[in-house]
Amino acid sequence: MNEFAGNQVIIEVVYLLASALFILSLKWMSSPTTARHGVWAGELGMLLAIGGTLLHHGIVDYQWIAIALVLGTIIGIPLGRVQMTAVPQRTALSHAFGALCVTLVGTAEFYLGTPHISRFMMAVLSMEVILGSLTFTGSLMAAGKLQEVLPQRPLTYKGQNLVNFLLLLIAVVLAVYLVLHPEAKQLYPFMLLIALAFGVLLVIPIGGADMPTVISLLNAYAGLSAAAMGFVLNNKLLIVAGALDGSSGLILSVIMSKAMNRSFTNVLFGAFGQVQSTGAAGHEAKPVKSATAEEAAAILSAANKVVVVPGYGMAVAQAQHKVRELYDALTKRGVDVRFAIHPVAGRMPGHMNVLLAEADIPYDRLMDMDDINGDFPQTDVALVIGANDVTNPAARTDSTSPIYGMPILDVDKAHTVMVIKRGMSPGFAGIDNPLYYLDNNLMLFGDAKAFVGSIVRELTGGGGH
């Protein structure tokens, strides 16, 4: 072993540097002014780590490594160039790829090692493979739902949780058996298949509205499986990167489930959107007030403080660039315009911020829910574009509402609320919104992009410009 010690030391030192760079990379992500340094630090760490690994004494053949690196790059480039609206499914897909890598390596290590695998090794290897494979299929399902290749409505059936739980239990029992008898390699494929099936069944009952939580949770699983792989390979860099990714996913999952007032178990085991609105169907048609683009423009230009509340509907309608024009027109008239971003606006954590940044809206105008909610009573106009459930006051007042207790943006406290909406149909989660029947609420019926466009025309055309 000793003649290789030289290279091994270099590799360990390079891994140490890479770990430090990864931590710095995440540290620099804390502010938009330094975030790009974070990317560079990450890239440098990655290059160092890969370069160092290529010096590994055990490597006898570079041909397939080179081919795989080139192929991966060819696949990776288009995945880095997707539209900003498609970032959630891209992210889910990359969780799947990461988990695939971990699962395949774990599987290869198992067949290389069996039957001489120590119990400790087999235990972490099983964890790596079970987590990796359920993340792989689960993320593929999530990506399919987000891309709308698969139905977004939750699919549920009686005894679903029991079936899922039993499957996971069987996988764990198989893992324990393999730990005790690592020579029983005919059992390994079953453990793998059951974990793969569990991943599919785990995501099937989860509806579109819960996707931000699910993506974050799968992120955490992907990180944990990579850390487990680090234990198997005794690779400290992998343990560090896996722990960082795991804690990131966990933090985001906690933020997301808090923002929906739901626990993890509730997201995973209690399908949302089973349209409790059967209760709401009892609502007779109540009167709503509506306004034209001309009236809306007049109200907006008379305002001092305007808060725009964008939801995913705005992105679906591709209205963000029109919204930027509205922002420009109002700012030019001296109106203070800010944007209130609910943590689950969009389809993954922070998605709405990216969509607005893409439309060139300055990030210092984008406010978190906690920072803006106190300002609504002093706000002249709250303009809701393509958001619904996150503005639903029933979450505060109606204890029978399925979203009761969920933190919302208190738009109803603004002097005037204007909601751009195609019609009176309930939102993603199928819940009626009493906001629309309030006295200070005006409905602006129409397509988000077209309606904002006509408000902008009124403002710029009628304003003497």
Added chain:
Amino acid sequence: MSGSILINGLFIFMLAGFIGFEVIRRVSPLLHTPLMSLTNALDAIAVVGAIVLVGEHKSTLSTVLGTIAVVAATSNIVGGFLITDRMLKMFKSSRPAAKS
């Protein structure tokens, strides 16, 4: 032997976990999407394990599985860093002199 590896690994895991919590807690919600795509790219460091597996060429199975693993992880590295940088480039502040 494997006992000390386990303890060493757990120490590193615990410390990195705490660092992760402290560092990531400070990331503004503004940047949560780029954060996720960045951690995704960093997580693809699993590629180093796959590279060794392919290079050691211990069996046909391990080489084939390893090669697919390297492809998957590399696409995450390239795609992840690329899209993170693309997103971050879009975040612009209104001029420092802008009224608040």
